[in-house]
Amino acid sequence: MKIALMGNPNVGKSTVFNVLTGSNQQVGNWAGKTVERKSGIIHRANEEIELIDLPGTYSLTAYSQEEIVTREYILREKPDVVMAMVDASNIERNLYLVLQILELAPRVVIGLNMMDLAKTAGITIHSNKLALALNVPVVEIIAAKGQGIEEFLTEAIRVGKLKKDPIADDVPYPEELENRIQAMERLLSDTIWATKYPLRWLAIKRLEQDPEIGQTWKSIPQTNQRNRSTDPCCDPGDPVKYELQESVSLPGEALLQAYEAEGWSKDHFEMAVADAKYQYISKILPEFRVNENPVKRTWTDKLDEWILSPFWGYPIMVIILSLVFWFSFVASAPLGGAVSEAMAWAADVIVVIMQWGQMPEVIQSLVRDGIFAGVGAVLAFVPQIAIFFAFFSLMQDSGYLARAAFLGDRFMQLMGLHGKSFFSLVSGFGCNVPGIMATRTLEDPKDRLITMLINPLIPCVPRLGVMSAVVAAFFPGSRGAFIMVSLLLLSMLLVMFSALFLRRVVRQKERSAFVMELPLYHVPTMRNVLLPTWQKTYSFLKRAWTFILVASIVVWVLSSYPQGVPMNETWAGKMGGWLAFIGQPLGFDWRIMVAIVFGFTAKETTLSTLGILYGVAADASQSIAQAMTGAMTPLGAYTFLVVYMLYIPCLASVVTTYKESRSLGWTSFGVAYNLILSFIIGWLIFHGGQLFGFQ
Amino acid sequence: MDRFLQDLKPGERARVERIEGGGALRRRMMDMGIVPGVELEVVRCAPLGGPLQIRLKGYYLAMRRGECARIMVCASNREYSEPSLASR
Numbered sequence: 001m002k003i004a005l006m007g008n009p010n011v012g013k014s015t016v017f018n019v020l021t022g023s024n025q026q027v028g029n030w031a032g033k034t035v036e037r038k039s040g041i042i043h044r045a046n047e048e049i050e051l052i053d054l055p056g057t058y059s060l061t062a063y064s065q066e067e068i069v070t071r072e073y074i075l076r077e078k079p080d081v082v083m084a085m086v087d088a089s090n091i092e093r094n095l096y097l098v099l100q101i102l103e104l105a106p107r108v109v110i111g112l113n114m115m116d117l118a119k120t121a122g123i124t125i126h127s128n129k130l131a132l133a134l135n136v137p138v139v140e141i142i143a144a145k146g147q148g149i150e151e152f153l154t155e156a157i158r159v160g161k162l163k164k165d166p167i168a169d170d171v172p173y174p175e176e177l178e179n180r181i182q183a184m185e186r187l188l189s190d191t192i193w194a195t196k197y198p199l200r201w202l203a204i205k206r207l208e209q210d211p212e213i214g215q216t217w218k219s220i221p222q223t224n225q226r227n228r229s230t231d232p233c234c235d236p237g238d239p240v241k242y243e244l245q246e247s248v249s250l251p252g253e254a255l256l257q258a259y260e261a262e263g264w265s266k267d268h269f270e271m272a273v274a275d276a277k278y279q280y281i282s283k284i285l286p287e288f289r290v291n292e293n294p295v296k297r298t299w300t301d302k303l304d305e306w307i308l309s310p311f312w313g314y315p316i317m318v319i320i321l322s323l324v325f326w327f328s329f330v331a332s333a334p335l336g337g338a339v340s341e342a343m344a345w346a347a348d349v350i351v352v353i354m355q356w357g358q359m360p361e362v363i364q365s366l367v368r369d370g371i372f373a374g375v376g377a378v379l380a381f382v383p384q385i386a387i388f389f390a391f392f393s394l395m396q397d398s399g400y401l402a403r404a405a406f407l408g409d410r411f412m413q414l415m416g417l418h419g420k421s422f423f424s425l426v427s428g429f430g431c432n433v434p435g436i437m438a439t440r441t442l443e444d445p446k447d448r449l450i451t452m453l454i455n456p457l458i459p460c461v462p463r464l465g466v467m468s469a470v471v472a473a474f475f476p477g478s479r480g481a482f483i484m485v486s487l488l489l490l491s492m493l494l495v496m497f498s499a500l501f502l503r504r505v506v507r508q509k510e511r512s513a514f515v516m517e518l519p520l521y522h523v524p525t526m527r528n529v530l531l532p533t534w535q536k537t538y539s540f541l542k543r544a545w546t547f548i549l550v551a552s553i554v555v556w557v558l559s560s561y562p563q564g565v566p567m568n569e570t571w572a573g574k575m576g577g578w579l580a581f582i583g584q585p586l587g588f589d590w591r592i593m594v595a596i597v598f599g600f601t602a603k604e605t606t607l608s609t610l611g612i613l614y615g616v617a618a619d620a621s622q623s624i625a626q627a628m629t630g631a632m633t634p635l636g637a638y639t640f641l642v643v644y645m646l647y648i649p650c651l652a653s654v655v656t657t658y659k660e661s662r663s664l665g666w667t668s669f670g671v672a673y674n675l676i677l678s679f680i681i682g683w684l685i686f687h688g689g690q691l692f693g694f695q
Numbered sequence: 696m697d698r699f700l701q702d703l704k705p706g707e708r709a710r711v712e713r714i715e716g717g718g719a720l721r722r723r724m725m726d727m728g729i730v731p732g733v734e735l736e737v738v739r740c741a742p743l744g745g746p747l748q749i750r751l752k753g754y755y756l757a758m759r760r761g762e763c764a765r766i767m768v769c770a771s772n773r774e775y776s777e778p779s780l781a782s783r
């Protein structure tokens with residue numbers, strides 16, 4: 001039996017799903033989309049049930065990627081039962097989707113969630129009367145406390161096992177509309193389409209000229225997928241793909257034209273149908289909802305007084321974001337350090353074993369300096385990423401993320417971006433990988449792409465660390481702070497410029513609208529925060545793993561062959577020599593070029609690479625930067641800082657961009673754009689600086 | 696006098712009369728419950744011409760001024776007479 005959880009965003013679908021499936025989840029993506037697909041198999045009463053957590057949607061008209069996924073699933077895969085979740089504290093708008101579901105799916109159970117919130121807001125809902133009004137079973141739930149979830153499922157199974165489809169009450173449409181729907185029904189009732197979908201729904205969609213009506217889609221299970229892992233968690237594979245089998249035009253073209261002439265265009269039908277549904281909801285609402293104290297101020301009202309305040313909102317946001325950053329990127333440093341040390345220790349142990357086994361020196365070096373050093377550098381920032389994802393889930397579930405988008409929207413609008421891009425860009429300061437992944441909350445794919453492509457221009461914590469060490473060496477005292485601020489300002493300026501520039505490059509049919517719900521505040525549950533954190537961290541690791549491993553080996557080979565020669569004669573050194581002509585206009589010697597090339601695996605390694613190249617063995621970053629002061633002018637150093645800050649952030653972020661955009665073309669474009677931009681800006685600064693007589 | 700949602704001050708209430716233009720945006724508004732006849736309240740505005748926070752049907756919505764400028768409203772105490780079908 002296939003059961004799907006459906007409802008508006010933030011009504012508690014995932015909470016119910018997580019409680020029911022526990023860790024027994026399959027997390028992947030929907031075919032061709034970067035929308036998470038979560039399903040799980042559960043067993044109840046000798047029945048195997050596939051439960052699907054559909055993305056939240058406000059209606060069944062496709063708008064965002066999430067909504068397209070949900071709609072396609074309901075239309076094409078036809079789950080046996082739909083568990084329609086409703087937020088009791090916001091029932092009026094929630095029922096709009098329920099009415100749409102009822103028209104399409106024959107077997108529906110309503111889960112009336114957030115009963116606790118409704119109660120504190122002074123709303124009483126009589127679920128039995130709601131069930132009576134719509135003629136659909138209703139179960140009361142408080143998902144966050146685990147109440148009513150099992151009953152909800154039991155009811156869904158019961159409905160799924162009924163011999164005949166239950167009949168829910170129809171939405172009464174006004175007469176002029178009803179007549180037209182019936183006329184269309186008569187035309188369609190003899191076609192085979194009427195056997196596939198409910199007739200009334202079909203007629204309405206035909207009147208609205210829905211493009212999917214008339215198409216047959218076949219779902220193809222992806223059995224031949226090579227790398228389909230058997231891992232119970234985080235399967236990246238797309239379980240099904242759809243293929244268009246045939247597309248026929250349904251009868252009724254003449255009727256549609258006649259209606260058009262009467263002023264009933266497709267837009268008009270849409271509006272009239274929506275309007276009738278809302279009218280119907282308002283009509284039946286008093287039957288089951290008692291609003292004891294409608295003007296009572298809820299927690300959300302009191303919190304928003306501060307959090308959304310034009311005056312206090314921004315300082316509060318700075319405090320919250322600083323806390324998140326501090327925890328994720330500063331407080332987590334010892335954990336990252338521990339990971340590095342553990343890796344170094346493991347490398348040593350393995351090398352000792354290999355020495356004992358008389359393995360050749362080369363292999364030992366490959367393992368220690370290549371694999372463990374490279375992979376370790378990436379693993380060391382897994383704690384950062386995990387903690388950041390935990391906070392991200394926390395902010396998203398609690399409802400703060402939407403508020404941050406509200407406050408940040410004005411600035412994003414200046415760049416032609418959406419308020420939700422704000423958070424992704426801010427996250428980039430911590431690490432570009434989660435920043436790029438955070439673009440998933442953006443509805444419009446083009447907005448998403450642009451946000452993803454400009455994210456790398458924002459310097460992440462590791463880059464800022466390297467930069468501040470170099471700045472401290474070249475610009476001692478208060479000048480250093482000034483230089484650092486100038487670099488950050490430059491990066492912001494370029495982010496803005498690039499956003500506006502990419503707006504022109506990335507074609508967009510229609511500018512996306514900023515119409516966003518500000519959900520009530522919720523206290524997130526532990527499970528809801530930790531499960532996605534684990535899933536995201538794990539999938540990041542899995543994605544990055546092979547790439548990082550290969551890249552580490554490549555870097556090692558380049559820098560150790562031919563063997564036994566000084567650095568500038570290894571392949572890497574030679575490469576630096578060839579690349580020196582690119583660096584020359586900017587005053588870079590081959591060493592800097594090598595460091596830039598190697599920095600690609602992970603930028604925090606740049607300092608130690610430079611250390612090796614300048615012949616400073618010590619690990620202390622200060623001494624390495626000090627060694628550089630002898631070889632470079634301050635102007636040269638500033639140019640280096642600018643180029644270092646702006647060129648492709650690191651391999652992990654490029655891999656993430658590719659995985660998230662699913663486009664090799666755009667990923668390469670992003671890499672090329674960053675490279676070219678950084679060198680152009682570097683050139684301008686170097687020559688501009690010389691012109692004005694800076695040294 | 697035609698007024699648009701964008702012109703309301705924080706704390707003011709109004710009733711939706713008409714949504715101008717068509718396409719995805721109007722459908723989106725419909726999905727969020729903005730249909731003719733619905734009563735709205737502007738709760739607050741983000742500074743510097745940022746988005747508006749709007750309350751309707753017992754929940755909160757954030758919308759940009761540009762989008763609000765397409766929603767024509769009338770005073771909320773006036774009785775809404777016509778059965779509401781927008782695009783007529």
Ligand SMILES: Nc1nc2c(ncn2[C@@H]2O[C@H](COP(=O)(O)OP(=O)(O)O)[C@@H](O)[C@H]2O)c(=O)[nH]1
Nearest residue numbers: 010011012013014015114142143144397524525
């Ligand atoms: N107060 C309260 N909060 C809940 C309840 N159910 C879920 N939540 C919270 O509502 C938020 C959104 O839930 P989620 O399951 O992510 O919603 P989804 O978007 O529908 O998947 C989370 O912070 C939950 O902890 C409930 O019954 N009462």
Ligand SMILES: [Mg+2]
Nearest residue numbers: 013014015056
């Ligand atoms: Mg969810």
